[in-house]
Amino acid sequence: MxxxxxxxxxxxxxxxxxxxxxxxxxxxxxxxxxxxxxxxxxxxxxxxxxxxxxxxxxxxALKCLSHTDRSDDTSPPVHDEHFFILIHQVFELWFKQILFEIDSIRYIFSNNDNVAPFLFDINLRLNRTANIWNMLIDQLHLLESMTPMEFLEFRDFITPASGFQSFQFRLIEMKLGLTDQHRSAYKANHFTQTMFKD
Structure with a gap:
């Protein structure tokens, strides 16, 4: 109507x-x-x-790659791929906000000898970041509405893409102080070798 x-x-x-x-x-x-x-x-x-x-x-920006009929590229996408993509796109948007907050705090500390006048803003931004993290953890539970078998219906269409390759997530880790000596290697490789592999 x-x-x-x-x-x-x-x-x-x-x-x-x-x-x-x-x-x-x-x-x-x-x-x-x-x-x-x-x-x-x-x-x-x-x-x-x-x-x-x-x-x-x-x-x-949400474009599904899967097909319900693997022999027909014009068949509709697997239903749950839409949900899967959306969840991860939302994560990336929130990562962008987290980086924005972290960068603003780092800017205050690197450009001011006395940060006391900015403590209220710093506290607000850190609390906001913590609340975003809590919300993202809760959001992970939404993925539980998709069974492993439903995920496998489209998984091979998106291989080798992986959440492990999230550039913004790695930036957050580094900006919050995660160093190489505290980082776990993946299959004995530094994460950059795995992330940026063609």
Missing amino acids: SCPIIRPVFDNVRNDDNESSMIDGLSISTTTENGTNNYHKTVDEPLNYTKYLKTDILLS
């Missing part, structure tokens, strides 16, 4: 060419497809939610 408020406006859409349209004198840019396969028009007007958050770019 279309929105009863906006429908009368879009009933007045006039297509002058394939690149843009006009609504009551307002220029409408090219129609784009967002990540939920819905089409929307971006109006050349003040900032809105979609433009500010770039939801079209964000939502279109």
Whole structure:
């Protein structure tokens, strides 16, 4: 069902060419497809939610690689791959925020002889980071809704990709002080040899 408020406006859409349209004198840019396969028009007007958050770019980043019928590349993806990708993309977004908070604290310490005036901000940012970690740990429980057999339905489509290769997670480890002597080797290799292997 279309929105009863906006429908009368879009009933007045006039297509002058394939690149843009006009609504009551307002220029409408090219129609784009967002990540939920819905089409929307971006109006050349003040900032809105979609433009500010770039939801079209964000939502279109989720691309499944699997196929329910392995002999048919046009078959739909395995259902749980969508969920699996989304969980990990959300992790990466939160890792970005954690790095942002850590970097801001490190900046305060490296650029101020007296950090006392900044202790309130430092405390807030550290607490925020800790709360994000707690939320991410809770989020791992969501993966338990996917059985090992359901995971195996698409696992070979994404091999050799692994959460072990998360660059942001490794940055967080290093910025929080994890040194090589305290890092466990994976199959007797330094983590960079495993992460950046072609």
